[in-house]
Amino acid sequence: MRCCLNPDCSNPQNPDDNQYCESCNTPLIPLLRGRYRVIKVLSDEGGFGRTYLAEDVDKLNEWCVVKQFAPKIQETSALKKAIELFKEEAKQLQKLGEHPQIPTLLAYFEQDNYLFLVQQFIDGHNLLQELQQGITYNEAKILDLLLDLLPILQFIHDRGVIHRDIKPQNIIRRQSDGRLVLIDFGSSKQLTATVQTQIGTTIGSHGYTPMEQMQDGEAYPASDLFSLGTTCFHLLTGIRPSKLWMQHGYSWVSAWRQHFSNSGYVGGSLSGHLSQVLDNLLEIDIQQRYQSVDEVIKDLTNQPLLPPTPATLLTVSSTTERLFRKNRLLVYVAILLLGFGGVWYLQSRSQIITNRTQENTPAPSTLKGHASDVNSVAFAPDGITLASGSDDRTIKLWNLATVKQIRTLTGHSRWVWAIAFSPDGKTLASGSADKTIKLWNIATGKEIRTLVGHSQGIASVTFSPDGKTLASGSLDKKIKLWNLATGTEIRTLEGHSQAVAAISFSPDGKTLASGSWDKKIKLWNLATGKEIRTLEGHSGLVLAVAFSPDGINLASGSKDKTIKLWNLVTGEAIRTLKGHTDKVNSVAYLPKSGDNKNQNTILISGSNDNTVKLWNLETGKEIRTLKRDSGYIYSVAVSADGKTIASGGSADNIIKIWRMP
Structure with a gap:
């Protein structure tokens, strides 16, 4: 047809x-x-x-x-x-x-x-359709829903976006895996903007939309949380908030418990814990409401541990099982569900624990101080100083000998996505979503200069081996080379059709590799600025590239969940490493120096599957998995002596440090 x-x-x-x-x-x-x-x-x-x-x-x-x-x-x-x-x-x-x-x-x-x-296209049914099909929601299902949706909201809020129209119709349960998908961003907007309400321009849905958004046209993260609370109410009771709003205005929100009691909810009474969470989500006054996703998660998970329960339990839902494997929050969900009188069986827990504590895996230390996701980590040549860049717009310097923060560098107006040390360790470069690159004096913590020229955010920065040139890759699809002595642009490399996510200098400084969202890797002759060749083979966005220490091979990480090793002479993929279950955000070679010169070549990778993996590149086999408790891993780095690994990501805004045996 x-x-x-x-x-x-x-x-x-x-x-x-x-x-x-x-x-x-x-x-x-x-x-x-x-x-x-x-x-x-x-x-x-x-x-x-x-x-x-x-x-x-x-x-x-x-x-x-x-x-x-x-x-x-x-x-x-x-x-x-x-x-x-x-x-x-x-x-x-x-x-x-x-x-x-x-x-x-x-x-x-x-x-x-x-x-x-x-x-x-998302194959599945939205949550309103589920209600219309007779599916009922109890407290356990609402907890499942919250723990699946809250990380999505945190993701969009961290990137400066408010959805503004969360309701059952805009949440689809994906048929393939049962996960929830948030749709319809036509009403979303930047946090920094304010919509002046005019006739015909009010954004949102009556009953689900908070007062500050409906009356003043202003929306904040707390506004989405109000809509999430009304969605939970609708799913639990089957009563449309729009109907209550038409009858009672916003007064229905203050009396939500009364409407809940009159709804004929079949799951019994709500626990005091979830009721309190809904109270805080449904506050009419935005100042009294939850202000961030983190606050909701904290209240959902801050239940006291209950005594062990005999293992005569029923099977947990597949959605709950998936969440347990991917997110530490589900450990608390299991506790909450047991406390609410449910009887659950957590399948194969001993195997999961075994996988998390592999033999000979070193225990990591933790660096805390950032207020948001850690997007990039980098070691200074001394192996003692570590730098980290974050969505909180700051860069922090850490002393790994004392495991203490040295200082905080501030100056970027938006998220810091990329950082790199100069070969002599005296200068740090940082790239930001604010479209600028800043150079910092490590000894003083002062800004040296700002490099301006890209039209979109900076996704990657790296120094040439001689320390005289800086390369930057941007969402504007371009790579720029900068003269560090003068701060002027040398040239622009163009050829990618999508954002340039990763760049790397060859050890001899003559070649630059770039990985892009267009799924391609390009090699560039830096003397001429001309493209040497394009490497194709990934089926997803290329998010990371790194030259081998001898400059013969290149490693790349992709959204397709694989790592590829490339022969730079032939342009062919030598090997594909499979083992990650989500996109690979970062790759780094373990240096061969000192007492490890004779070891096999080892690659380190960080992924959204919450793991850092070590690979033997001679065999293509995984050596070891360094597990994190939760959160995406955006960046991994290795010290010059190869004895320390650092990772940064979204879990609790922390950095993990592993001392390798």
Whole structure:
């Protein structure tokens, strides 16, 4: 069947051989933008267009979702706001689609005077559909939901985005694994912006939207948490908050317990613990409400440990099992569920514990001090000083001999994504989402200069082996080379079609490798600025690259969960290392020096699966896994003597240090 793309067509389905719509006589488009075959209408967007199910013929007819923007309004300010929101949705999906529980943006374009947005299709049912199908929610399911959704909210809030329209319709349970996916970012906005409420521009859904957002057009992380609380209420009771809002205004929120009691909830009374959490989520006054996801998680997990329970228990849900394996919070969930009178069986726990404490794995030490995710870690040449860059906009210097913080470097206005020490250890470079690179004097902690030239955030920085040149890779798809003596740009390397996520100098300083979201690795001749060759083989974004100490091979880490080793002479992949269960964010070679010169070549990798792995590159086998308790691992680094490993990530904003035997 062909689907008519006239948003006013009352009967858009047509036979495949039709050239014109039988209902409205509009010419039918066989393939939108030459690749998307629109199959059927999924929904009308309230006078702003339609959402369609489509097939991507370039991807073996893989399903996708096409959103069409076709507003039926003439009022200028409302139309302008609608256009802004549609474009904003595309921008947010492009930025946030890296999260496995947020749809990926596939395309955004204009055709035949309409705007179109193409995004990943999520196969599953939204939570409102679950309620309509007769699925009931008890306290255990709500806890499961909160622990699946809260990390997604933390991810978007940490990146300066507020969803602004959380409700059951915008949460889909993915059929393949049962995980929850947050959709519809058309109403999301930057934290730093404020929408001035006008007629027709209020964003959100009545009943789910907090007062500050509905009346003043202002939204904060706490606003999304209010909407999450009303969603939990709806799922527990089956009562639509929109209905209560129409009847009682915001007074229904203060009396939510009364409405809950009158709902006929089949799970018995709520525990005092969850009731208190809902109280704090549903505060009308934003100042009295939870201010961050961290506060909710803290209250959910700060239950006292209960006495051991005899192992005559039932099977835990598959969703709970998956969460336990991926997130330390589920340990507390098991405790909470037992405390609420449920009887649960935590399968194969002894095996999980065994996997976490592998033989000969050293116990790590911990560095605490950052207020948000640690995106990058780097060792100084002395092996004693460590630097870390964070979403809290700061860089911290640490003394590993004393395990103490030396000082904090401040100056960036947004998240610090990348850091690197100069070969002499006297200078530190930092790249930020604020589009700048800063050079710091390590001895004084003072800023030397700021390098400006990229049009988007800086994802990677690295010094040349002679310390005279700095290279930077950016979301603007470009690589820049900088003269450190003068602070001027030497040249720009262009060739990638997506963001440049990682760069690395060869040991002789003559070649630069770059890894990109376009799934490619490029090698550059630094004397001429010309591309030498492109390495292709990853099926996902390339997020990390590193030259081997002898400069003969290159290692790359990818969103496809693999590490590839490349022969730089032939351009062929020598070996693919498989073992991580999520994207590989960072790779580093263990240096051969001192008493380990004769050892096999070892590679270290950090992944979103919460692990740091060590690999024997001669055999391609995993040597050891250094487990973290929870959180993504964004960066790994190795000291010059190869005896210390550091990792930074999202778990409690800490850095882990392993002293290798």
